[in-house]
Amino acid sequence: MLPEGSDLAFEGLQARVTIVRGLGGGTQGQVFEVDVAGERMALKWYFPNSIAADPNLERRLLASIQATAPNPSYLWPLALLRPAAGESTRLPLAVQSFGYLMPLRPPGYIGAHEHVGGLVDISLQTVMRSSFFLAEAFHDLHLRGLCYKDISLMNLFLEPSSGRILICDNDNVAIDGRDPGSVLGTPGFMAPEVLLRQARPGANSDLFSLAVLIFRLLTRHDPLLGSLELAIRCLDEPARRRLYGEDPVFIFDPRDDRNRPDPEAHPAALVTWPIYPAPLQVLFLQTFGIGMKSPERRALTGQWKQVLARTLDQRRLCPHCGQETFPDPAAPGRCWNCGRELGPGLALQLPHGLVQAAAGNELHPHHFDNLHPQGLGNPLARLESHPSRHDLLGLRNLDAHPWQALLRNGERLNVDPGQVCNLAPLTGLVTPSGPITLLR
Amino acid sequence: MAFPNVRLSNRPLHFIYLCDCSGSMAAQGKMQALNQAIRQSLPGMADVARENPEARVLVRAISFSDRAFWHIPDPTPVTDLVWTDLQAGGITAMGEALELVASQLSSPPMEERALPPVLVLISDGQPTDDFERGLSLLMRQPWAQKAVRLAIAMGHDADLEVLQQFIGPEPFPRLPEGEVPGASGHQPRMAARSRSPRRPLQASNATSLAQYIQWASTAVVGAASRPASRLGGEELHSNQNQSNIPLPDLPPTLMDPTDDIGPLVW
Numbered sequence A: 001m002l003p004e005g006s007d008l009a010f011e012g013l014q015a016r017v018t019i020v021r022g023l024g025g026g027t028q029g030q031v032f033e034v035d036v037a038g039e040r041m042a043l044k045w046y047f048p049n050s051i052a053a054d055p056n057l058e059r060r061l062l063a064s065i066q067a068t069a070p071n072p073s074y075l076w077p078l079a080l081l082r083p084a085a086g087e088s089t090r091l092p093l094a095v096q097s098f099g100y101l102m103p104l105r106p107p108g109y110i111g112a113h114e115h116v117g118g119l120v121d122i123s124l125q126t127v128m129r130s131s132f133f134l135a136e137a138f139h140d141l142h143l144r145g146l147c148y149k150d151i152s153l154m155n156l157f158l159e160p161s162s163g164r165i166l167i168c169d170n171d172n173v174a175i176d177g178r179d180p181g182s183v184l185g186t187p188g189f190m191a192p193e194v195l196l197r198q199a200r201p202g203a204n205s206d207l208f209s210l211a212v213l214i215f216r217l218l219t220r221h222d223p224l225l226g227s228l229e230l231a232i233r234c235l236d237e238p239a240r241r242r243l244y245g246e247d248p249v250f251i252f253d254p255r256d257d258r259n260r261p262d263p264e265a266h267p268a269a270l271v272t273w274p275i276y277p278a279p280l281q282v283l284f285l286q287t288f289g290i291g292m293k294s295p296e297r298r299a300l301t302g303q304w305k306q307v308l309a310r311t312l313d314q315r316r317l318c319p320h321c322g323q324e325t326f327p328d329p330a331a332p333g334r335c336w337n338c339g340r341e342l343g344p345g346l347a348l349q350l351p352h353g354l355v356q357a358a359a360g361n362e363l364h365p366h367h368f369d370n371l372h373p374q375g376l377g378n379p380l381a382r383l384e385s386h387p388s389r390h391d392l393l394g395l396r397n398l399d400a401h402p403w404q405a406l407l408r409n410g411e412r413l414n415v416d417p418g419q420v421c422n423l424a425p426l427t428g429l430v431t432p433s434g435p436i437t438l439l440r
Numbered sequence B: 001m002a003f004p005n006v007r008l009s010n011r012p013l014h015f016i017y018l019c020d021c022s023g024s025m026a027a028q029g030k031m032q033a034l035n036q037a038i039r040q041s042l043p044g045m046a047d048v049a050r051e052n053p054e055a056r057v058l059v060r061a062i063s064f065s066d067r068a069f070w071h072i073p074d075p076t077p078v079t080d081l082v083w084t085d086l087q088a089g090g091i092t093a094m095g096e097a098l099e100l101v102a103s104q105l106s107s108p109p110m111e112e113r114a115l116p117p118v119l120v121l122i123s124d125g126q127p128t129d130d131f132e133r134g135l136s137l138l139m140r141q142p143w144a145q146k147a148v149r150l151a152i153a154m155g156h157d158a159d160l161e162v163l164q165q166f167i168g169p170e171p172f173p174r175l176p177e178g179e180v181p182g183a184s185g186h187q188p189r190m191a192a193r194s195r196s197p198r199r200p201l202q203a204s205n206a207t208s209l210a211q212y213i214q215w216a217s218t219a220v221v222g223a224a225s226r227p228a229s230r231l232g233g234e235e236l237h238s239n240q241n242q243s244n245i246p247l248p249d250l251p252p253t254l255m256d257p258t259d260d261i262g263p264l265v266w
């Protein structure tokens, strides 16, 4: 719609906007990479008919732009653009339309569907971190009184190296309960009461969608596709209405076993579910159990954040097969992968948390200060194995201040920012944030 | 240490082109335009297939002229697909083409569980064989009834009636905006009505043909593989008497669709 290479003027914008290239099209419009005064951004440009179908769109966007992004995980609208008066001759169709500028998604991010489709190598820790970032993004959005309404795998991007996420297509975000908006959501991610049109999408239906997304990330499977799906020959809209709206049954519902995963048809669910510790499973059981029909009983964003953060702290590498596991520190039990006993492991006791000593695990400010919101963005330390001697495990100081390591022989050792200290001879560390004690 | 080697379970999505290769397709570069349009659409189709892990998109094609043949007989993943050019020459065995599809839509060979198949019929003329028989054989198959059936009319000699029969009953006819039924004293022409995927799509030139092929192989494949975002204004059961998946909007065209400007390329 907007020709590549063209240089356009928009109402109220000093700089001209150069259309660099098309990034893709969806149902509502097209997205372009643009250059605005030397900065690369993304421009979403609506089809005139989708504006006509959604009379509140412009008002909603302006409200979002004014509210600003709740959190860095959103590719949030930054400015609304309308063609300047003089452009009507060059863009006969586009003048009836408008669009918005947002940050450009940096390289390195992949669509969440690539993970769910098994097309990328990714660690369990990364997927767990992405799930945390997702819960955090919804948490910060809901705290502002906003709701997302139409989250699905299509709007979610992950960085496989860090687990960081980006959420795009934020044009349905609205004040919870205020703006009816036009979007209901996407079947399969939509709460049953919204699919059945008994309720409008809002924060409580977002909680259902959040649980579906986290489940899909952690299991590569759909929480409602089990044996009941096998009875359906043609999976079309009426069938989806039954599975996701009229008779939704969680595949691991302890009180209703009609929809158990089938070993042949749904192996992903059966392989992955046992990986996760009980407190995490409980949040799914709650949201897809009592919360299925009672929206106010669904697990809250804060609960997801807390449980996912603790699960990350519990991560250990199986001493036999090397696979990532998330056992209860009090009762490690057997490895989900090789079935052998995990046995006790080295752990770091912090003022507000217990972190297993496994390469890749991190210490965060919330481990030292329980008033600090849970977050993974600014780690204070990371467990790392020695670059050549993989049997040596160390702790890298990511703080701005030097730390004191306490050696078993009573001596003290300085650990400067950026340095890694070997954990083997230590009993603990003293840091400005608080003490770290090694539990063997 | 890695995510276990599992993936979302998926269902096959059969996508079948039925291409008219009668002698008239040789005129004004129509055959080349169709070959080009399909070939150019494949990368986009592969992207959509990749984006939809719940679907396993499998493509086949039939060509029909004096007889109907499988041009691509095996259900082929779109990334493995190599499009060899169709050649024009002969008459229009459209009925036989429908029969060929019918034989493949019965189970077996059709899988027991699948997503709604997508059938795209492209023609520039009238069937010369027993179209009715082919259609009734096809529509006896439950998978054909569940299928998304689209038709593209190339040029102005295509038999719109026949293509409409393939799609199914025409939706409630909508008049152009502002027009009062009967006020103009004449029946609105097919082309003068608002466009709908439930009517034959009229490709009057190579550009609009390419747009429609692109739309069918991307937007429609996406809609058939996974549920789409739902708008509140839509009627609960709208579309459902017509099709079992909500069809995406047609691509916006640069030309006014109500404006009959005649052929550009042929």
Ligand SMILES: Nc1ncnc2c1ncn2[C@@H]1O[C@H](COP(=O)(O)OP(=O)(O)OP(=O)(O)O)[C@@H](O)[C@H]1O
Binding pocket: A023, A024, A025, A026, A027, A028, A029, A030, A031, A042, A044, A075, A102, A103, A104, A105, A154, A168, A169, B229
């Ligand atoms: N900020 C961005 N940076 C880079 N690419 C983007 C950005 N926003 C969107 N895209 C890409 O542009 C394409 C279309 O975007 P989007 O999903 O927003 O369109 P849409 O019309 O809202 O689609 P739908 O409503 O069907 O999801 C997608 O491929 C998306 O990945």
Ligand SMILES: [Zn+2]
Binding pocket: A318, A319, A320, A321, A322, A323, A335, A336, A337, A338, A339, A340
């Ligand atoms: Zn093991």
